[in-house]
Amino acid sequence: MPKPHRNVVRDYAQDLRLFGSPMSKFGLALMIAAFLVLPTVVQDDFWLSVLIYAGITAVGAIGLNLLTGYCGQISLGHAFFIGAGAYVTAKVGGDFGMPFPLWLLAAAGIGAVLGGLIGPFTLRLRGHYLAIVTLGLVFLGEHLWRNLDDLTGGNSGTSVNADVAIGPVDFADLTIFGESYSRNQGWFWLVWALVGLVALLVKNLARTRPGRALQAVRDRDQAAEVIGVRAGRYKIGAFMVSSAIASMAGALFGSYQQFVSPDEWNLLLSIQYIAVIIVGGLGTIFGSVLGALFVGALPALIDRYSDVIPGVQTSVGDSGFISVFALNQAIFGLLIVLFLVLEPRGLAGIWLRIKTYFKAWPFSY
16 A cells, blocks of 8 residues: 555656646547648638738747746737847847847747846836836837938838748748648648747746746735745846846747838837736736736737628728728727736636546536
């Protein structure tokens, strides 16, 4: 008969596994199959581009969720770091011609440095005060992006001609076993592979000692200090990692879109990311991905079908009472309010309840 402490150790080891149950492994197999097959089934460039933008949004949302959901630091300055990553890519990947892995790491490095510089100023701030300070980053960024002409191109924007090849594999012009694939198909595989990699890294970080320290700081920072957690160090570290991931998302966005302008890194983008992690579920990695698929695709869908939505003004002089831009803002705000009031745990909470129901069936009620 095994000793009780061995059972405890075995149960703890089971909890630490990413895919410990057969259903989790089956779900992982389904996701891998969808990742491999979906671009060959959905060949419409519009829908592929929607999924690509959603994947890029998922990368940035995972970074923000690490900072806000796991560490409890509210940030409205995410757009600043995303814009920084895009412009670094335009310079390093485009003008300097650096290969894909290097310009992606350069963008992440610049994001980490910026996060490390800003982090110490937020140590004594929390809640609304921290949100206001990080909001200032958006307006500071808009000023910089419009005036640093050599880097950003000013108000006219700049092209981003960064290479997306890894060795002989060029994702912008992909050929596998003699079969050629479109640019959007190659980008789908690249972006969602990076989503899986970033999600795996952050999930493992959250399960380590630093990850548990971040959650302790989130719940009770003063109590965490009492038990030996250096809250200041972990807050700065969370800012650095979150900013690095956000800059990676900006790098991918700029490279895929091939052109960026200062108008894109505005307050609406930061609000969109806040909506993504709230709708998806704060403090969950897969919630960030669910939120990106649900919320990140909305702007493209609204823009595509705005002519059939009643009351939407698609051009100057139309009879509509709301523009596409204002409709996006209204939807993001409405989603934030509804999920905070009705479902604070987001889509991830809904999924967990469904999973718990079927696990307990037929005794669930």
